[in-house]
Amino acid sequence: MTNLPEALPAIDVVDDAVPLAPNQPTWTLRRQRDKVVAATQSSHDAMFSHAVEGLTRTERLLVALHACRVSKAPKLAAHYREELAAENADAAVADAVESGDIASLADGRLRAMLAFAGKLIERPIEGDRAAIETLAAHGLSTPALVALSQLIAFLSYQIRLVAGLKALAAAEVSA
């Protein structure tokens, strides 16, 4: 088995970020689509809890932190920041990413991945072949490029799912 879990999450990351508790109507509503709940958490686990060929877990978490910051998703950003701390990742690097100071990072490969992530989050239409080739020149293999694209795309999904559920929950209490 190559997919041994590195860290098993005890929580549903989306519920935790909204936040939704089991006594809330929106939590119950979400369970009407239980396959989506399970596949969303399993996708998260596939991105972060397993080994992913070509990308370190710290790199994946830094990309996630950057994507959430750019998308103004503070709860999810806090989640990935905590995971970075638990991973004993370099706090100065995490600080720089959290404050958007990408240019100060010494690691050129990481800078290139974060630049790619920022563009893909904000202006997906600007995706082009040259961006993929730049990352390949930094040593990213084809599986690594697929994983990085999936990661950024999944975060775009997760951020919108949390935002939509938050609005549903807010509409309930003010109804």
Place this chain on the structure above:
Amino acid sequence: MTAPIRIQGFTNEVLKWKPWLDTVNVDTATPAQLAALDEMSPQARTSPYFLVLAHQPEILLQRSIAFNAIMFAPGGMPRAERELGATVESRVNGCVYCASVHAQRFEQLAKRSDVIEQVFEEPASAGTTPREKAIVEFSIKLGAEPGTVSAEDVRALKEVGLNELEILDLVHSVALFAWANRLMLNLGEPVFPADGS
């Protein structure tokens, strides 16, 4: 056969997609890669898009389960409206390939394409009924500025008759295409059929 829609660079024609990365060879694929492809659809083994994604089989497997659960779950929002949400998100993100596929699916399900033409022309004002307009508006906002979606936006959907499960299905569909569009736009490009073919 009616003439294809071609508006603002978007179309409901059948397009191809050319990957910028090597695809997995089905003949030498691992059991995990084949399982992920088959979870998606019976056609995935011949699709360059899914054969690129198969380089990361566990991620593709989970994404395939999510995709099918969101777009095909019984009850809730009518499937045509989920396809409309997907098409709006694809239009706003500039994903010509995704927009073409889901415009076709909307037409197959709804037996009309009027709102698709409106979405291609100008999404901000698209919708043939108050319900459709509200769905389109919500899709644009959740797609483009997720941080600004509020209880007010949910109430606007309820006012035109959507129930909570329908709203959840719409959130899922728009969010799913935030995911799909970014893969399609960054791992390859659409290929248009030669004119007159």
